[in-house]
Amino acid sequence: MTTKQINVLIIEDNDDIREGTKEILELTGYQVYTAPEGKTGVDMALKHLPDIILCDIMMPELDGFGVLYMLSKHPEAATIPFIFLTAKAERADMRKAMEMGADDYLTKPFDDIELLNAIETRLKKRKQLGTDNNVRKNLYLSDEEQELLLKELVQGARVKTYRKKQFIYQERDMPLYVYYVKKGKVRNFLYYLDGRELSTDIHVSDSFFGYEALLLQQQYNDNAETLEEVELALIDKEQFFELLYRKPGIANKFIKWLSGTIRGKEDQLLAFAYDSVRKRVANALISVAEKTISNASADECLIRISRDDLASLAGTANETISRMLADFKDEKLIAKEGNAIRILSIHRLRNIKQ
Secondary structure (H helix, E strand, O other): OOOOOOEEEEEOOOHHHHHHHHHHHHHHOOEEEEEOOHHHHHHHHHHHOOOEEEEEOOOOOOOHHHHHHHHHOOHHHHOOOEEEEEOOOOHHHHHHHHHHOOOEEEEOOOOHHHHHHHHHHHHHHHHHHOOHHHHHHHHOOOHHHHHHHHHHHHHOOEEEEEOOOOEEEOOOOOOOEEEEEEEOOEEEEEEOOOOOEEEEEEEOOOEEEOHHHHHHOOOOOOEEEEOOOEEEEEEEHHHHHHHHHHOHHHHHHHHHHHHHHHHHHHHHHHHHHHOOHHHHHHHHHHHHHHHHOOOOOOOOEEEOOOHHHHHHHHOOOHHHHHHHHHHHHHOOOEEEEOOEEEEOOHHHHHOOOO
């Protein structure tokens, strides 16, 4: 029985280093492919699907970070162990490499033992994860598989009921749980220096929150409070991280949610800086509506939110909210139904001019 020869791809623009590294690896028994720059390296990686990639960082046109990013977009190449080679030993480069998903980092000049140990270590770790198909299966789960795993995570969690206007956590608390809303609404908010509040997000049934600080391993930088009586599943952080380590596809999902949250807050800050009060109030109503309706194509919906909470979400005063809601009612954009607001046209609200 023959052992499959291990394929290595070297992407390096320095001829001496590229050929010297190739010679060492071939003498050790590896099959070696080489590329003199990043674009060719990406093409060769997708063509040969090597067992491991060694890649220089500082290269013209497409650098090593660009190579790693482009390969991460291809499922068949995204799981290949990736080792950066660089003459720079700054912490910033090392940190960026690891944050992007690199498996290891070798600083030039490196000796034969360092090189071979790094390769063997990464190959062993990949083998421990299972076959290539199992790795890809864990990384690229179907929507149904993700939903099932998250449902199991929630079902195994402790359930707790909170009263209206009760804190779930406060700024500077250390995170212990990921929260899942089973019933009710929760808001995140910050305090102005003068004590006023600014709502930054609203969470409704079937949504997760509180994972940002846990993923970043830092204290909460905001507050979470119930808008009504709420039923939450408290997912223990050890169980949460165990699932993420076992199923990287779930980790990718939470990272995407985290990225969306950050982009949303950036958009909110821009809106506070440049949008009129009228536009901000309209956007606040739309934000609540989008989290309330189940049919994405619906243009009309009923929302329940107090003037205080709407003012906090729009970053304005209660008196302004009352004036804006009266204007929207006159314009047949909304209607009052008891303590609730019926939005008559989300589309028209969204197209309100400054």
